[in-house]
Amino acid sequence: MTNWRNRSLFVADNIHILRGMNSESVDCVATDPPFNAKRVFNAPLGSRSAAQRFDDRWRWDEVTDEWQDLIASDHPAIKEIIEAAAVIEGGRVHHRTGRVSTGAKNSIAAYLAYMAPRIVEMHRVLKPTGVLFLQCDTEANAYLRLLLDAVFGRALFINEITRRRTTAKGYPTRRLPNNSDTVFAYGKSRKWKWNPSYEPYDLANLDAKTLAQYDKIEGGGRRYQLDNLTHPEGNRPNLTYEFLGVTRVWRWTRERMQAAHDAGRVVQAAPGRVPRFKRYLDEQQGRKRDDIWSDVGQAESNDVEWATRKPVALYRRLIECATDPGDTVLDPFAGCATTCVAAEQLQRQWVGIDIDPVAERVTLDRLADETGLNMVDTPVTVRKTLRRTDIPNIPDDKLRQALWARQGRQCANPYCDAESLRAVDLALDHRIPKVRGGDNDALNRIGLCGNCNGRKGAKAWGLFLDEERAKLPHETRGR
Numbered sequence: 001m002t003n004w005r006n007r008s009l010f011v012a013d014n015i016h017i018l019r020g021m022n023s024e025s026v027d028c029v030a031t032d033p034p035f036n037a038k039r040v041f042n043a044p045l046g047s048r049s050a051a052q053r054f055d056d057r058w059r060w061d062e063v064t065d066e067w068q069d070l071i072a073s074d075h076p077a078i079k080e081i082i083e084a085a086a087v088i089e090g091g092r093v094h095h096r097t098g099r100v101s102t103g104a105k106n107s108i109a110a111y112l113a114y115m116a117p118r119i120v121e122m123h124r125v126l127k128p129t130g131v132l133f134l135q136c137d138t139e140a141n142a143y144l145r146l147l148l149d150a151v152f153g154r155a156l157f158i159n160e161i162t163r164r165r166t167t168a169k170g171y172p173t174r175r176l177p178n179n180s181d182t183v184f185a186y187g188k189s190r191k192w193k194w195n196p197s198y199e200p201y202d203l204a205n206l207d208a209k210t211l212a213q214y215d216k217i218e219g220g221g222r223r224y225q226l227d228n229l230t231h232p233e234g235n236r237p238n239l240t241y242e243f244l245g246v247t248r249v250w251r252w253t254r255e256r257m258q259a260a261h262d263a264g265r266v267v268q269a270a271p272g273r274v275p276r277f278k279r280y281l282d283e284q285q286g287r288k289r290d291d292i293w294s295d296v297g298q299a300e301s302n303d304v305e306w307a308t309r310k311p312v313a314l315y316r317r318l319i320e321c322a323t324d325p326g327d328t329v330l331d332p333f334a335g336c337a338t339t340c341v342a343a344e345q346l347q348r349q350w351v352g353i354d355i356d357p358v359a360e361r362v363t364l365d366r367l368a369d370e371t372g373l374n375m376v377d378t379p380v381t382v383r384k385t386l387r388r389t390d391i392p393n394i395p396d397d398k399l400r401q402a403l404w405a406r407q408g409r410q411c412a413n414p415y416c417d418a419e420s421l422r423a424v425d426l427a428l429d430h431r432i433p434k435v436r437g438g439d440n441d442a443l444n445r446i447g448l449c450g451n452c453n454g455r456k457g458a459k460a461w462g463l464f465l466d467e468e469r470a471k472l473p474h475e476t477r478g479r
């Protein structure tokens with residue numbers, strides 16, 4: 001059940017909006033998060049004040065809270081990935097507190113800590129048939145793939161699509177110019193939706209396999225193949241009849257066969273030979289597309305407004321792979337709304353989120369220009385907040401019972417030694433505190449014994465756990 005309207009734009013940090021979205025309410029996430037080591041994020045722009053400029057250098061202080069809130073306690077694999085990234089860039093993991101520090105100016109570990117809770121939320125809001133497309137450049141892609149494996153599971157990796165840019169970045173002398181982007185595709189479950197994607201044959205430049213397959217040429221130069229018309233299974237009384245003097249089990253009914261014959265599409269090499277179907281190459285959907293895309297071009301137009309704008313053709317193609325008309329598409333890093341424009345053009349429902357207030361005007365302008373959307377009849381809803389509507393309201397005593405059972409009749413703190421705890425003794429708490437957007441979803445609730453509850457206070461759950469662990473004798477600290 002969705003709790004946002006089609007054609008919604010949220011101007012806010014996406015972590016808050018994502019946490020406000022109902023679970024399993026989106027068919028496809030297609031997004032292109034920021035990552036750029038050296039540049040301030042959006043190209044300077046007359047209308048943009050310096051204060052609004054999004055600075056894309058990652059620092060720990062901004063992200064540790066979120067990381068401690070969620071990742072450390074719930075996703076140990078992500079914690080290890082972030083710690084490994086920190087150690088690679090010369091940082092260290094503090095044994096006493098479990099905290100990570102890295103001196104790197106543009107820390108990839110900090111970037112991962114920022115992305116991880118957002119990817120966890122993107123995963124939650126996807127329907128079981130949903131697909132995530134995450135675009136990234138060569139600086140971050142290996143790290144993001146680990147993160148995606150940790151959140152979605154390795155078995156749900158679908159593709160790594162390589163997009164060729166039209167112009168390489170710079171002319172370095174001691175390496176090859178980088179000319180590619182990566183789009184990772186992951187499914188929410190084994191039931192992910194997928195529509196096959198075709199590219200038109202290049203008729204002037206056919207590969208050997210197609211030439212061998214479509215080996216006949218008509219007077220006018222059209223290539224075709226002769227295909228079998230008999231049915232693969234033997235026993236089909238209603239499909240068994242005589243046609244052009246030959247009796248077989250056919251693939252088609254007599255009426256359909258006759259119509260194809262009248263249209264000149266059923267041919268017989270000589271009397272008595274089995275009739276065959278004439279299939280023209282130029283009528284085929286094309287060749288099945290693979291995972292290297294060099295034909296999506298660059299972003300259209302004189303692109304001064306949003307330096308990171310991506311081609312609509314790329315997002316149209318991604319959306320077509322994973323959705324049908326009417327399905328819902330989310331871009332939590334919407335920028336100048338390339339995903340939203342592509343979704344609107346393809347009759348998909350969409351929702352975009354961007355932290356930059358300039359995104360609003362740019363999005364509305366582009367939708368009008370590139371999709372002809374009439375803002376009077378089909379307005380775009382612009383909002384700053386969202387609250388989930390799919391959280392059942394469980395009375396406290398029932399919640400205590402449920403948490404008590406889930407926690408193995410213990411306090412939620414795994415390092416606590418309180419014994420013979422009763423459900424009624426549990427103090428109810430939030431892992432992600434409410435002040436930071438945590439909600440009443442049962443997964444966000446914990447039950448603590450009175451002692452732990454007192455010591456935790458308003459601390460983030462992950463931070464509290466790390467401190468608890470640090471108090472243990474050294475040899476028992478492993479988990």
Ligand SMILES: C[S@@+](CC[C@H](N)C(=O)[O-])C[C@H]1O[C@@H](n2cnc3c(N)ncnc32)[C@H](O)[C@@H]1O
Binds near residue numbers: 031033034309
């Ligand atoms: C690489 S750009 C996306 C460009 C987009 N694909 C397009 O074609 O315009 C990343 C965008 O993410 C936005 N952004 C960065 N951090 C964000 C956050 N925490 N929440 C929402 N948006 C964010 C930036 O303002 C920027 O517009």
Ligand SMILES: [Zn+2]
Binds near residue numbers: 411417449452
């Ligand atoms: Zn306790």
